[in-house]
Amino acid sequence: GAKWTYGGPQGEHHWSKHYPYCGGTFQSPIDIKSELLRFDPTLRPIEVQNYNLSPNEQLTLGNNGHSLQISLPSKMHISSLHRRFTAAQLHFHWGSSSRPAGSEHTVNGKQYAAEMHVVHYNSDKYPNISMAVDKSDGLAVLGVLVEVGEFNPAFDQFLKFINGIKYRDQKVQVPGFNIRTLLPERLDEYYRYDGSLTTPPCYPSVLWTVFRNPVTISQKQFLSIATALYSSYAQDSALMPLHSNYRKPQLPESRVVLVSFKE
Numbered sequence: 559g560a561k562w563t564y565g566g567p568q569g570e571h572h573w574s575k576h577y578p579y580c581g582g583t584f585q586s587p588i589d590i591k592s593e594l595l596r597f598d599p600t601l602r603p604i605e606v607q608n609y610n611l612s613p614n615e616q617l618t619l620g621n622n623g624h625s626l627q628i629s630l631p632s633k634m635h636i637s638s639l640h641r642r643f644t645a646a647q648l649h650f651h652w653g654s655s656s657r658p659a660g661s662e663h664t665v666n667g668k669q670y671a672a673e674m675h676v677v678h679y680n681s682d683k684y685p686n687i688s689m690a691v692d693k694s695d696g697l698a699v700l701g702v703l704v705e706v707g708e709f710n711p712a713f714d715q716f717l718k719f720i721n722g723i724k725y726r727d728q729k730v731q732v733p734g735f736n737i738r739t740l741l742p743e744r745l746d747e748y749y750r751y752d753g754s755l756t757t758p759p760c761y762p763s764v765l766w767t768v769f770r771n772p773v774t775i776s777q778k779q780f781l782s783i784a785t786a787l788y789s790s791y792a793q794d795s796a797l798m799p800l801h802s803n804y805r806k807p808q809l810p811e812s813r814v815v816l817v818s819f820k821e
């Protein structure tokens with residue numbers, strides 16, 4: 559599709575020219591603020607299956623020019639939703655070394671250092687993710703807020719390979735590890751709402767689950783994400799640092815955010 563960026567003349571305010579859904583309804587991310595929240599006692603803890611990958615399994619770590627992503631095997635899935643949602647990939651959004659605030663979802667206006675998205679598709683209904691990506695019941699994304707604090711050994715399972723994907727379209731194989739360790743401890747405390755892809759084409763096809771509790775990474779780990787990557791190709795003469803790859807919060811319109819916990 560057409561080129562899009564996070565700033566400048568192809569930035570988010572221009573996305574809707576080539577990607578009409580980006581100017582539509584049910585857009586993500588949003589500011590998760592108290593007045594939108596409604597406690598829902600029927601929201602069950604998220605249950606994930608086969609997230610504990612053996613080191614004998616290889617995962618593809620890649621730089622797609624907009625984010626750092628890890629491809630995930632299709633045995634990984636969410637089993638606690640009304641349909642099976644099979645994992646496809648996980649990726650990140652982050653700030654910059656000078657502005658360590660780059661999460662997409664914010665909570666009562668607080669923006670976190672980064673955010674991880676684990677993207678799943680409704681494999682009960684669709685044969686593959688391409689058929690699911692633009693359907694209103696197609697995707698389920700788990701959102702994990704990331705803040706700077708304690709060192710996180712789980713993140714180092716892939717961060718130690720980040721210098722192999724400095725430039726756009728570079729990929730490296732990394733040994734499998736327990737992806738569950740990238741998620742917060744409490745999978746029973748989360749925000750839930752109907753939204754969209756936060757990047758073009760912005761399809762309103764995502765059942766969002768944003769966990770209440772952030773995970774932490776160290777300042778050094780954050781800086782490696784925020785400073786190691788470029789959105790330009792290795793052979794390009796102009797180096798384009800890849801950072802601040804987050805969309806700003808969108809209007810909630812009349813949407814309610816369901817919450818699985820009372821306090």
Ligand SMILES: NS(=O)(=O)c1cc(-c2ccccc2)cc(-c2ccccc2)c1
Binds near residue numbers: 622649675677699754
């Ligand atoms: N931020 S997100 O979760 O809404 C998201 C989902 C998917 C996605 C991935 C596979 C299938 C379907 C949707 C892709 C991206 C993406 C991020 C950077 C660059 C290009 C695309 C972002």
Ligand SMILES: [Zn+2]
Binds near residue numbers: 649651675756
């Ligand atoms: Zn994302």
